[in-house]
Amino acid sequence: MTENTAGSILSIGNISVDVIIPYGRAKQALAAVERGESTGQADSLYATMQPGGTASNSAATMAQLGCPVVLGGTIGGDMYGDFLIRAMQQRGVDCRHVGRQGGTFLCLTVLDEEGERVMLPLQVPGQQSGWDLPVDIPPTGWSWVFVNGVGSEDRGFAQKVGPFVRACRQAGAKVALDLNLRAELFGYSAQRRAIFEELIQLSDVVFGSGSDEVCTVTGQKTLAAAALALAQNGGAAVVRDGTGPVLLAQNDTLEQFAVQPVQQVRNKVGAGDCFDGAFLAALYHGRTLKQAVAWGNDCAADAISRPGYLNIRRPE
Numbered sequence: 649m650t651e652n653t654a655g656s657i658l659s660i661g662n663i664s665v666d667v668i669i670p671y672g673r674a675k676q677a678l679a680a681v682e683r684g685e686s687t688g689q690a691d692s693l694y695a696t697m698q699p700g701g702t703a704s705n706s707a708a709t710m711a712q713l714g715c716p717v718v719l720g721g722t723i724g725g726d727m728y729g730d731f732l733i734r735a736m737q738q739r740g741v742d743c744r745h746v747g748r749q750g751g752t753f754l755c756l757t758v759l760d761e762e763g764e765r766v767m768l769p770l771q772v773p774g775q776q777s778g779w780d781l782p783v784d785i786p787p788t789g790w791s792w793v794f795v796n797g798v799g800s801e802d803r804g805f806a807q808k809v810g811p812f813v814r815a816c817r818q819a820g821a822k823v824a825l826d827l828n829l830r831a832e833l834f835g836y837s838a839q840r841r842a843i844f845e846e847l848i849q850l851s852d853v854v855f856g857s858g859s860d861e862v863c864t865v866t867g868q869k870t871l872a873a874a875a876l877a878l879a880q881n882g883g884a885a886v887v888r889d890g891t892g893p894v895l896l897a898q899n900d901t902l903e904q905f906a907v908q909p910v911q912q913v914r915n916k917v918g919a920g921d922c923f924d925g926a927f928l929a930a931l932y933h934g935r936t937l938k939q940a941v942a943w944g945n946d947c948a949a950d951a952i953s954r955p956g957y958l959n960i961r962r963p964e
Contacts, residue, residue, distance in 0.1 A: 655789045656716040656742070657932060658816070659707040660781060661796035661805070662828065663721040663746070664753040665728045666700030667770070668917060672761035697728075698917070698957040699735045700755050702796040702826050705918045705958060709925025709947065711740035712960040715932050720745040721805075722780040724752030735957065747782040757917055765917060769833065781808045787815035792928060795851075796826035798843055810846045817850055824853040826924055829861045836864060852883045853931075855924050862887050871895060872902055884937055886927065886944075888920060894941055905941045908949035918958055923948040926960070 674693050699705065703721055711717045719741050723729040725748040732752065733743050754770040793816045798806050817823055825847050834840065844865055848854055856862035862874035871887055875897035878885035887895040893904040926947035930940035946963040 655791045655821075656718050657707075657710055657792045657794060657928065658718050658720055658745075658785070658790045658821075659703045659710070659794045659796075660720040660785070660809070660812075661703040661794075661798070661826075662701035663704045663719070663723050663732065664699075664701040664755050665732055666698050666755050666757045666767075666917060668696045668698060669756060669758045670695070671758050672763070673759070676761060697731060699732045700757070700918070701753075702828050702921045702924065703794070704732065704736060704741075705921030706794060706796070706826075706925035706928070707741045708736060708739045708958050709922045709951075709960050710929045710932070711736075712958075713926060713929035713933075713943075713947070713962050715929050716742070718742040718745055720782060720785045722747040722749065722782060724748065724750050726751055728752035728754065739958075745782055745785045747780065759917075781805050781812060785812070787812060787821075788819040790816055790819070790821040792824060792932065793817075793821045794824045794826070794924070794928060795847060796828045796924075798828070798840075798847065806840070806843055810843060810850075813847060813850050822852045823847075823850050824855070824924075824928055825851040826855040826921075827857075827861050827865055829864060831860070831864055841865075848878060849881050851881070853928070854878045854883065854885045855888075855927075856885065857888045857920055859889070876900065876902055886941065888923060894945065896937060896941055898937065903938070905938075905945065908945045919948045919952045922951045922958055922960065926963075 670693055677693060704719060707717045707719045719736055723732055723746060729748055729752045736743050751772045754772060756768040756770050758766045793813060795813055813823055859871055866874040866877040868874040868877050871889055875885045875887040875895040879897040884898040891907055893906050896903045923944035927940040927944040930943035943963050947960055950961055951958050
């Protein structure tokens, strides 16, 4: 693929603020105290905030990798929304199409002893879903449109996203979709399935993660079969599965790429979103699909090996 300078990348979908709760480290510290040991971990046991949601995390990654990125969605007109906007702008993300009203969507991210997470939406009166589509976003002028966070079918974003993405594609944009299914939260009704089927048909790249997501969407029994099914529309499918190999499907072919090992994992939150953003940044900068997988692997490994929010360095 050649360098695309026709327009910015638009990232739309799930925008939130994550409240990170180090439950596993707290349990370990309490156990050490009961054994009469001094842990010295007090400062690391506070709950912390960081930007969340696939749309914002991937946008922050792409911007740090030299792409012009515009974030689109809705967050609250509160201090949490101010926090997220400030973090995005510090990383070079254009937030002119982020609407502000109500309360910001918050997500409790509970980490166990291994750093694995359970994500729980926090119900706050008057909060936004984080998945609405502001009416002022034009469908023209984008090089890529990255779509994610298609939640419950009765939310505004789910109702608007199909026609909007179709209009963007007709205007010349390429489309990437992260399934981000969250069936445990939103179910997978016939209406929601129809929304995903339309978006998959419109997409040049489809990202998926784990058998619970990609096998549910495709009806296949294995990750490999699901990846090939997602690429049947002529685009590419990229399927991740934790520390397992990344699968790249295109034109009825399937390739596997080992993930980069990390000696010390510091922060896994947002690693998958970082992979998506780095993959799309590579394509924007004219790299091949295989090189894009390498960018995604390298950036995700780099991000989880360092503390803090997605401090990305461009691969060599």
